[in-house]
Amino acid sequence: MIKRTFPLLMVLGLTACASDPAPTEQLRLTEQALTQARTLGVDGEQSASLRLAEEKFAQAQAAMQDGENKAARLLAEQAELDARLAEAEHINAKGHEQLLEINQRINRLRQQLGAM
Template sequence: MVLALSACASDPAPTEQMRLTEQAMTQVRALGVGEDQAELMGLAEDKYSRAQAAAADEDNKEARLLAEQAELDARLAEAEHLNVKSHEQLTELNRRIARLRQQLGAM
Protein backbone atom coordinates (compact mmCIF):
# COMPACT_ATOMS: atom_id res chain seq x y z
CA MET A 1 0.00 0.00 0.00
CA VAL A 2 2.87 2.33 0.77
CA LEU A 3 4.27 1.67 -2.72
CA ALA A 4 0.95 2.56 -4.30
CA LEU A 5 0.78 5.82 -2.40
CA SER A 6 4.36 6.71 -3.22
CA ALA A 7 3.76 5.92 -6.90
CA CYS A 8 0.85 8.37 -6.99
CA ALA A 9 2.87 10.97 -5.17
CA SER A 10 5.75 10.67 -7.64
CA ASP A 11 3.61 11.65 -10.64
CA PRO A 12 4.39 15.28 -11.41
CA ALA A 13 1.55 17.71 -11.95
CA PRO A 14 0.45 17.55 -15.62
CA THR A 15 0.88 21.29 -16.09
CA GLU A 16 2.38 21.07 -19.57
CA GLN A 17 -0.18 18.52 -20.78
CA MET A 18 -3.03 20.67 -19.47
CA ARG A 19 -1.57 23.66 -21.35
CA LEU A 20 -1.25 21.64 -24.57
CA THR A 21 -4.80 20.37 -24.24
CA GLU A 22 -6.20 23.83 -23.66
CA GLN A 23 -4.21 25.15 -26.63
CA ALA A 24 -5.55 22.38 -28.90
CA MET A 25 -9.12 23.04 -27.83
CA THR A 26 -8.70 26.78 -28.41
CA GLN A 27 -7.34 26.16 -31.91
CA VAL A 28 -10.27 23.92 -32.79
CA ARG A 29 -12.82 26.41 -31.48
CA ALA A 30 -11.13 29.14 -33.55
CA LEU A 31 -11.67 27.04 -36.68
CA GLY A 32 -15.40 27.06 -36.03
CA VAL A 33 -15.94 23.32 -36.05
CA GLY A 34 -19.12 22.09 -37.64
CA GLU A 35 -21.94 20.07 -36.18
CA ASP A 36 -20.22 16.82 -37.12
CA GLN A 37 -17.27 17.68 -34.90
CA ALA A 38 -19.30 19.21 -32.07
CA GLU A 39 -19.76 15.82 -30.43
CA LEU A 40 -16.00 15.21 -30.36
CA MET A 41 -15.41 18.66 -28.93
CA GLY A 42 -18.03 17.95 -26.28
CA LEU A 43 -16.13 14.81 -25.33
CA ALA A 44 -12.86 16.75 -25.26
CA GLU A 45 -14.34 19.46 -23.05
CA ASP A 46 -15.84 16.89 -20.69
CA LYS A 47 -12.54 15.03 -20.36
CA TYR A 48 -10.67 18.29 -19.85
CA SER A 49 -13.06 19.30 -17.06
CA ARG A 50 -12.55 15.90 -15.45
CA ALA A 51 -8.77 16.34 -15.84
CA GLN A 52 -8.97 19.69 -14.08
CA ALA A 53 -10.94 18.11 -11.24
CA ALA A 54 -8.44 15.27 -10.96
CA ALA A 55 -5.57 17.76 -10.90
CA ALA A 56 -7.33 19.71 -8.15
CA ASP A 57 -7.60 16.44 -6.19
CA GLU A 58 -3.86 15.90 -6.85
CA ASP A 59 -4.58 12.73 -8.83
CA ASN A 60 -1.89 13.65 -11.34
CA LYS A 61 -1.85 10.35 -13.20
CA GLU A 62 -5.60 10.48 -13.88
CA ALA A 63 -5.40 14.18 -14.73
CA ARG A 64 -2.65 13.54 -17.27
CA LEU A 65 -4.51 10.62 -18.84
CA LEU A 66 -7.74 12.59 -19.19
CA ALA A 67 -5.91 15.65 -20.52
CA GLU A 68 -4.14 13.52 -23.13
CA GLN A 69 -7.44 11.98 -24.20
CA ALA A 70 -9.06 15.41 -24.38
CA GLU A 71 -6.22 16.70 -26.54
CA LEU A 72 -6.55 13.73 -28.90
CA ASP A 73 -10.32 14.20 -29.15
CA ALA A 74 -9.78 17.88 -29.99
CA ARG A 75 -7.12 17.03 -32.58
CA LEU A 76 -9.44 14.46 -34.16
CA ALA A 77 -12.22 17.05 -34.35
CA GLU A 78 -9.74 19.44 -35.99
CA ALA A 79 -8.62 16.81 -38.52
CA GLU A 80 -12.21 15.91 -39.39
CA HIS A 81 -13.10 19.58 -39.80
CA LEU A 82 -10.12 20.19 -42.08
CA ASN A 83 -10.99 17.07 -44.06
CA VAL A 84 -14.54 18.33 -44.64
CA LYS A 85 -13.23 21.75 -45.69
CA SER A 86 -10.71 20.17 -48.07
CA HIS A 87 -13.43 18.04 -49.63
CA GLU A 88 -15.60 21.11 -50.13
CA GLN A 89 -12.72 22.96 -51.80
CA LEU A 90 -11.97 19.98 -54.04
CA THR A 91 -15.62 19.80 -55.09
CA GLU A 92 -15.60 23.50 -55.94
CA LEU A 93 -12.40 23.15 -57.98
CA ASN A 94 -13.88 20.22 -59.89
CA ARG A 95 -16.94 22.35 -60.70
CA ARG A 96 -14.73 25.14 -62.00
CA ILE A 97 -12.71 22.72 -64.12
CA ALA A 98 -15.90 21.27 -65.60
CA ARG A 99 -17.16 24.77 -66.42
CA LEU A 100 -13.85 25.67 -68.09
CA ARG A 101 -13.97 22.46 -70.14
CA GLN A 102 -17.46 23.35 -71.30
CA GLN A 103 -16.32 26.81 -72.28
CA LEU A 104 -13.30 25.45 -74.16
CA GLY A 105 -15.45 22.84 -75.89
CA ALA A 106 -17.84 25.55 -77.09
CA MET A 107 -15.01 27.38 -78.91
Protein backbone atom coordinates (compact mmCIF):
# COMPACT_ATOMS: atom_id res chain seq x y z
CA MET A 1 0.00 0.00 0.00
CA ILE A 2 2.77 2.43 0.89
CA LYS A 3 4.61 1.58 -2.33
CA ARG A 4 1.54 2.57 -4.35
CA THR A 5 0.69 5.80 -2.54
CA PHE A 6 4.23 7.17 -2.26
CA PRO A 7 4.67 7.88 -6.01
CA LEU A 8 1.27 9.51 -6.07
CA LEU A 9 2.18 11.71 -3.11
CA MET A 10 5.48 12.62 -4.77
CA VAL A 11 3.72 13.70 -7.96
CA LEU A 12 1.18 15.74 -6.01
CA GLY A 13 3.95 17.32 -3.96
CA LEU A 14 5.98 18.25 -7.03
CA THR A 15 3.03 19.81 -8.82
CA ALA A 16 2.17 21.84 -5.72
CA CYS A 17 5.72 23.20 -5.60
CA ALA A 18 5.87 24.11 -9.27
CA SER A 19 5.79 27.84 -9.78
CA ASP A 20 3.07 29.47 -11.79
CA PRO A 21 4.16 30.86 -15.15
CA ALA A 22 4.15 34.62 -15.58
CA PRO A 23 0.65 35.77 -16.55
CA THR A 24 1.80 37.90 -19.48
CA GLU A 25 -1.08 36.80 -21.72
CA GLN A 26 -3.65 37.57 -19.02
CA LEU A 27 -2.09 40.99 -18.46
CA ARG A 28 -2.31 41.65 -22.20
CA LEU A 29 -5.99 40.65 -22.24
CA THR A 30 -6.68 42.86 -19.25
CA GLU A 31 -4.95 45.81 -20.87
CA GLN A 32 -7.04 45.27 -24.01
CA ALA A 33 -10.25 45.22 -21.96
CA LEU A 34 -9.23 48.47 -20.23
CA THR A 35 -8.40 50.10 -23.56
CA GLN A 36 -11.68 48.96 -25.08
CA ALA A 37 -13.68 50.37 -22.16
CA ARG A 38 -11.89 53.72 -22.43
CA THR A 39 -12.39 53.75 -26.22
CA LEU A 40 -16.14 53.37 -25.73
CA GLY A 41 -16.06 56.47 -23.54
CA VAL A 42 -16.10 54.94 -20.08
CA ASP A 43 -14.67 57.53 -17.71
CA GLY A 44 -12.57 56.29 -14.80
CA GLU A 45 -13.72 59.20 -12.66
CA GLN A 46 -17.39 58.33 -13.14
CA SER A 47 -17.17 54.53 -13.27
CA ALA A 48 -16.35 52.76 -10.03
CA SER A 49 -15.92 49.50 -11.95
CA LEU A 50 -13.29 50.99 -14.26
CA ARG A 51 -11.47 52.60 -11.35
CA LEU A 52 -11.41 49.24 -9.57
CA ALA A 53 -10.18 47.53 -12.74
CA GLU A 54 -7.34 50.02 -13.09
CA GLU A 55 -6.35 49.57 -9.44
CA LYS A 56 -6.36 45.78 -9.71
CA PHE A 57 -4.38 45.95 -12.95
CA ALA A 58 -1.71 48.05 -11.24
CA GLN A 59 -1.65 45.58 -8.34
CA ALA A 60 -1.32 42.69 -10.80
CA GLN A 61 1.64 44.35 -12.50
CA ALA A 62 3.30 44.96 -9.13
CA ALA A 63 2.67 41.36 -8.04
CA MET A 64 4.18 40.04 -11.26
CA GLN A 65 7.30 42.16 -10.74
CA ASP A 66 7.54 40.74 -7.23
CA GLY A 67 7.40 37.22 -8.66
CA GLU A 68 3.94 36.50 -7.24
CA ASN A 69 2.58 35.09 -10.48
CA LYS A 70 -0.49 33.40 -9.03
CA ALA A 71 -1.63 36.58 -7.28
CA ALA A 72 -0.83 38.57 -10.42
CA ARG A 73 -2.95 36.25 -12.55
CA LEU A 74 -5.91 36.42 -10.16
CA LEU A 75 -5.74 40.20 -9.93
CA ALA A 76 -5.42 40.53 -13.70
CA GLU A 77 -8.43 38.27 -14.25
CA GLN A 78 -10.46 40.30 -11.75
CA ALA A 79 -9.34 43.53 -13.41
CA GLU A 80 -10.38 42.22 -16.83
CA LEU A 81 -13.82 41.30 -15.53
CA ASP A 82 -14.20 44.68 -13.81
CA ALA A 83 -13.25 46.45 -17.06
CA ARG A 84 -15.82 44.40 -18.97
CA LEU A 85 -18.40 45.21 -16.29
CA ALA A 86 -17.62 48.93 -16.67
CA GLU A 87 -18.08 48.57 -20.41
CA ALA A 88 -21.42 46.77 -19.98
CA GLU A 89 -22.63 49.37 -17.47
CA HIS A 90 -21.72 52.14 -19.92
CA ILE A 91 -23.54 50.45 -22.81
CA ASN A 92 -26.55 49.84 -20.57
CA ALA A 93 -26.64 53.50 -19.50
CA LYS A 94 -26.42 54.66 -23.12
CA GLY A 95 -29.25 52.31 -24.06
CA HIS A 96 -31.35 53.66 -21.20
CA GLU A 97 -30.73 57.24 -22.38
CA GLN A 98 -31.77 56.29 -25.91
CA LEU A 99 -34.91 54.60 -24.61
CA LEU A 100 -35.88 57.73 -22.67
CA GLU A 101 -35.33 59.85 -25.77
CA ILE A 102 -37.46 57.54 -27.91
CA ASN A 103 -40.24 57.59 -25.31
CA GLN A 104 -40.16 61.41 -25.32
CA ARG A 105 -40.45 61.44 -29.11
CA ILE A 106 -43.38 59.02 -28.97
CA ASN A 107 -45.13 61.21 -26.41
CA ARG A 108 -44.62 64.31 -28.59
CA LEU A 109 -46.04 62.46 -31.60
CA ARG A 110 -49.05 61.38 -29.54
CA GLN A 111 -49.64 64.96 -28.46
CA GLN A 112 -49.37 66.17 -32.05
CA LEU A 113 -51.80 63.50 -33.25
CA GLY A 114 -54.20 64.34 -30.44
CA ALA A 115 -54.14 68.02 -31.36
CA MET A 116 -55.31 67.27 -34.92
